[in-house]
Amino acid sequence: MSATLDGQDLRRMVAAGTAWLERHAAAVNALNVFPVPDGDTGTNMLLTARAAHDEVAHNQSHHAGEIAQRIYRGAQFGSRGNSGVILSQLLRGYASALKDKKEFTGRDLAEALRQASVFAYQGVTKPVEGTILTVAREAGEAAMLMPETATPEAVIEQTLKAADDAVARTPQYLKVLRDAGVVDSGGQGYYYFLEGMARYLRGETTYVVPGATAAEPQEAAPAFTMDFITNGQDELEGYGYCTEFIVEGQLNFDQFRSDMLKIGSSAVVVGDDEMIKVHIHTPDPGAALSYATARGSLVKVKIDNMDRQFKDFSARPLGEGREAKLAETVVPITPPQPQSLHDFAIVAVAPGAGFDQIFHSMGASEVIAGGQTMNPSVQDVLRAINSVAADDIIVLPNNKNVIMTAQLAPELTDKRVHVVPSKTIPQGIAAMLAIRHDLALTENVEAMNDALGHVQTVELAYAVRSVLIDGVDVKEGQVLGILNDEVVTAGEIDVAVTLDVLARLGIEDYEVLSIYYGQDRTPQVARDFAEALAEQLRSGHDMPVAVLTPEESRTRAATLPFGTLRIEIHAGGQPHYFYVMSVE
Numbered sequence: 001m002s003a004t005l006d007g008q009d010l011r012r013m014v015a016a017g018t019a020w021l022e023r024h025a026a027a028v029n030a031l032n033v034f035p036v037p038d039g040d041t042g043t044n045m046l047l048t049a050r051a052a053h054d055e056v057a058h059n060q061s062h063h064a065g066e067i068a069q070r071i072y073r074g075a076q077f078g079s080r081g082n083s084g085v086i087l088s089q090l091l092r093g094y095a096s097a098l099k100d101k102k103e104f105t106g107r108d109l110a111e112a113l114r115q116a117s118v119f120a121y122q123g124v125t126k127p128v129e130g131t132i133l134t135v136a137r138e139a140g141e142a143a144m145l146m147p148e149t150a151t152p153e154a155v156i157e158q159t160l161k162a163a164d165d166a167v168a169r170t171p172q173y174l175k176v177l178r179d180a181g182v183v184d185s186g187g188q189g190y191y192y193f194l195e196g197m198a199r200y201l202r203g204e205t206t207y208v209v210p211g212a213t214a215a216e217p218q219e220a221a222p223a224f225t226m227d228f229i230t231n232g233q234d235e236l237e238g239y240g241y242c243t244e245f246i247v248e249g250q251l252n253f254d255q256f257r258s259d260m261l262k263i264g265s266s267a268v269v270v271g272d273d274e275m276i277k278v279h280i281h282t283p284d285p286g287a288a289l290s291y292a293t294a295r296g297s298l299v300k301v302k303i304d305n306m307d308r309q310f311k312d313f314s315a316r317p318l319g320e321g322r323e324a325k326l327a328e329t330v331v332p333i334t335p336p337q338p339q340s341l342h343d344f345a346i347v348a349v350a351p352g353a354g355f356d357q358i359f360h361s362m363g364a365s366e367v368i369a370g371g372q373t374m375n376p377s378v379q380d381v382l383r384a385i386n387s388v389a390a391d392d393i394i395v396l397p398n399n400k401n402v403i404m405t406a407q408l409a410p411e412l413t414d415k416r417v418h419v420v421p422s423k424t425i426p427q428g429i430a431a432m433l434a435i436r437h438d439l440a441l442t443e444n445v446e447a448m449n450d451a452l453g454h455v456q457t458v459e460l461a462y463a464v465r466s467v468l469i470d471g472v473d474v475k476e477g478q479v480l481g482i483l484n485d486e487v488v489t490a491g492e493i494d495v496a497v498t499l500d501v502l503a504r505l506g507i508e509d510y511e512v513l514s515i516y517y518g519q520d521r522t523p524q525v526a527r528d529f530a531e532a533l534a535e536q537l538r539s540g541h542d543m544p545v546a547v548l549t550p551e552e553s554r555t556r557a558a559t560l561p562f563g564t565l566r567i568e569i570h571a572g573g574q575p576h577y578f579y580v581m582s583v584e
Contacts, residue, residue, distance in 0.1 A: 003151050004103045007067035011056045013197040014071055018049040020196025021189060028192070031185035033176055034487070035463040035474055036372075036576055040401075041185040044081030044375055048088055049193060051078020051377070064104045068095040068112075076408070077382070081375040083186040085404040086132055089123035090116040090190070106150040110143035113159055117141075123404075130173025132186030138166040139194065153201040160198050163191045179468040243285040243303050246277045249296025254551075256295065257361070263288050279365075344418075344441050345390035348428055349376060349398045349406075352519060352573025355425055362432040365390070371399050371425075372576055381409045385417060392416045392441055394448065398428035400485060420448045423485065424457040425516070425572070426582030456510075457484050458501050458581040460494055482577075494579070495532045499540070505583060508543055513565060516572030516580045523571065529579070530567050537565065 005013075021028075021042070028042030055074025056067055072095035075088035093116030098104055104112070117140040121127050142162030146155050170184040171177040177184060243264070253273050264282030276296075280288055285303050292298060346364040350356055351371030359367045366384040370376035385393050393415055397406040400423040410417040418441075422428040434451035435444050459482040466476045470487045474480065481489035481497040489500040507513070517526035527547070534545040544564040548556060553568050560566065572580055 004105050005064070005109075005152050006062040006103045007064045008060075008062055010064050010067050010071070010098070010104075011053075011059065013200050014049070014056070015053050016200035017193040017196035018046070018053045020199060021046050021049055021192045024192045025189075028185050028189045031182045031188060033180045033182065033185075033467075033469060035465045035467045035469065035476075036461040036480065040081060040372070040375060041083045042189055044079075044084040044401075045087050045186070045189040045193070047377070048075050048079045048084035051075055051379075052088075052091055054078075062102070064101045065095075065099045068098040071095065077379040077412070078377050079405060079408070080377045081401045082404050083132065083189060084375070084377075085408065086120050086123060086186065087190070087193070089120045090136055092123075093117065093119040104152070106146065106152045106155040107148045109152045109155050110140075110146055110150075110159075113143040113155075114140035128174075130170045130177065131184050132190050134170065134173065135163050135166040135184070135187035135190050139163040139190075153198075156194065156198045156201055160191070160194050163187075163194055167191050176469065181467070243282055243288050243301075244277070244279045245289065245292060245298055245301045246275065247292045247296040247298055248275050250274070251276055251296055259291060260288065263291065343390070344392035344394055344444070345388040346394050346396065346432070346435075347381070347384045347388065348396040348432075349381075349402050350425060350428070351575060352571075354516065354571035354573035356573075358429065358570065358572075359396075359432065362429070363435070364396075364432070370402060371574065372401075375399070375401055375405065378405050378408045378412070381406055382412055385409055385413055385415055390415075393418070394445060395419045396422045396428040396431055398422045398425050400424075418445050420445060420452070422452055424459075425574075425580055426455050426457045426514070427452045429514075429582065430455040430584065454584065456505055456583040458482065458498065458579075458583060459577045460497060460579040460581075461577045463490065494529060495536060498533055498579075498581070499536055502537075502583070507537065507565070507583070508541060510583050511565065512568065512582075512584045514568045514570060514582045514584075516570045516574070516582075518572055518574045518576070518578040518580070521578050523569075526569050526579075530569050534567055 025042035025046045028045065029040060032041065052071045052075035056070045059067060059070060061067055068091075072088070072091045075084075075091045079085045079088040093114075094112040096119065097112035097115045098108060101108055113136075117133070117136040120133055120136050124133065127133050139159045139162050143155050143159045146158050150158075167183050167187045170187055171182075174184070251273050253276060256276055260278055260280060264280040278288065278292070282288055289298070289301065345366070346359075347366045347368065348359045348364045349368045349370045350359055351369065351374065356367045356369070365388040368376045368380055368384050370380070381395065385395070395406045395409065395417060397403045397419065403419070403421045403423070406419045407421075410419070420431050422431055430451040431448035434447040436447065439447065459480075461480050461482070463474045463476055463478045463480050467474050472487050472490055474487065474490045478490040478492060479494050479497045480487055481491070481501040483501050483504065488504060489497055491497045491500070502513075515526060515530055517523070517529075521529075530547045534547050537543055537545045544561055545567060546556070546560055546564050547567045547569070549569055553566060557566060574580060
């Protein structure tokens with residue numbers, strides 16, 4: 001290998017690192033400390049690396065700085081989860097160090113590895129040692145110890161050894177890793193990425209055309225493919241008309257909303273029995289307006305021909321600035337969506353059809369499918385932000401592994417984005433309930449942030465392996481009782497585990513227990529679970545308890561005796577966690 005490398009070498013290094021990470025992604029996922037089937041560190045890092053590679057897959061530039069910048073750009077928009085965001089920041093360090101380099105030496109590569117660590121630490125609000133950050137730092141420090149005349153291959157070999165040693169020592173920093181008997185998954189993922197780059201510099205084959213054998217060296221494509229992301233609209237069907245209106249009168253909100261869902265698609269109906277705002281996509285806006293005028297008085301009507309709008313928007317020339325280019329070339333165009341009854345719009349992340357409907361019914365303009373095992377990318381978040389017709393957007397990540405992704409969005413759009421860092425779905429719902437029509441945006445954001453601390457999140461899932469975690473000795477197959485992301489108990493019966501968690505909370509001091517059942521539970525099974533839980537609370541805690549559907553809660557809540565704990569049952573549709581509960 002030459003003493004100097006160019007942009008094409010860098011492109012191939014990243015392709016090799018991505019392919020090697022792909023080969024080991026499942027092993028990285030298996031290092032997940034939580035014993036539930038949602039380990040996604042390897043997947044998130046792989047998808048981020050793929051996005052970086054795809055950005056330069058067909059770029060023939062030999063300028064190392066240009067290639068490095070494009071690699072970072074791809075990673076920036078494609079990053080998913082905390083591990084993916086950190087990997088994108090590592091690649092940002094590479095781009096910073098090489099930005100003016102047509103070719104790079106071993107010393108330049110060492111500086112890139114050092115700066116990678118610097119940017120990664122800066123990208124994390126509260127850096128924790130014993131993670132991918134430690135591995136990156138020690139790898140960068142080792143690279144800088146190499147002589148200035150060292151070749152890129154010698155530098156990467158030294159770096160790889162330091163990274164391997166750092167990964168092995170991660171349990172020394174973190175008790176949770178020692179108890180689980182694993183090393184840090186993010187650090188291990190970064191090691192595999194570096195190892196893939198090293199294999200390229202050694203001249204070893206690390207990726208092949210799909211279907212070829214490992215003995216047949218190929219320079220074409222890595223073993224992975226990535227389909228183009230579209231906005232999900234069938235081109236032949238067209239978009240129709242985006243119809244928005246507000247209707248006032250003596251209305252039946254539930255019936256009105258139900259009927260609107262039958263008239264068109266992408267329906268968002270928010271309000272109450274006196275005022276309702278509607279957004280709907282329909283080939284016949286007259287049907288929606290006729291329905292509304294028969295039941296109340298129209299206050300404001302707005303109709304957009306989305307077919308023409310999409311064609312006009314697609315035909316616009318690219319802007320001269322970076323922001324215009326990013327918005328128009330990277331983020332797929334989707335038809336505008338409405339804001340809510342406020343001067344701002346809500347974008348929420350949620351898993352499952354039930355939660356999607358819940359957030360829409362509460363006024364969210366856009367709900368991004370995501371959560372555990374399916375963290376959305378920065379581009380997914382940007383697509384949702386840019387699709388709503390509001391300049392101020394509040395984003396609810398609703399998962400601790402999506403917060404960092406959401407926090408990158410404000411840098412990449414001209415809209416004013418406010419991230420309320422909800423770590424769980426119940427926190428996100430509590431934040432939505434805190435919104436008030438008479439408050440300004442900043443006051444609502446403050447109220448939503450304050451609401452995050454007023455709800456407790458309980459989750460039940462089956463353990464996929466035996467492990468000691470958070471001081472709890474978990475056996476494979478047991479029901480895990482998780483309180484605010486911490487395993488607090490485990491057992492054989494879901495009701496008993498839930499009672500244990502609620503006792504730790506002091507359930508007597510709370511008023512509402514909302515149960516959201518997952519995709520592997522039926523309404524009847526969820527109802528039976530809630531009734532069994534209520535019976536145990538009545539007898540064991542001597543407290544009045546009522547099990548209600550959402551409809552029953554609206555009609556009967558006010559008639560219940562004082563101090564009654566309301567147990568409400570909702571369809572969540574989430575994977576892995578068969579019950580998610582909020583306690584308020």
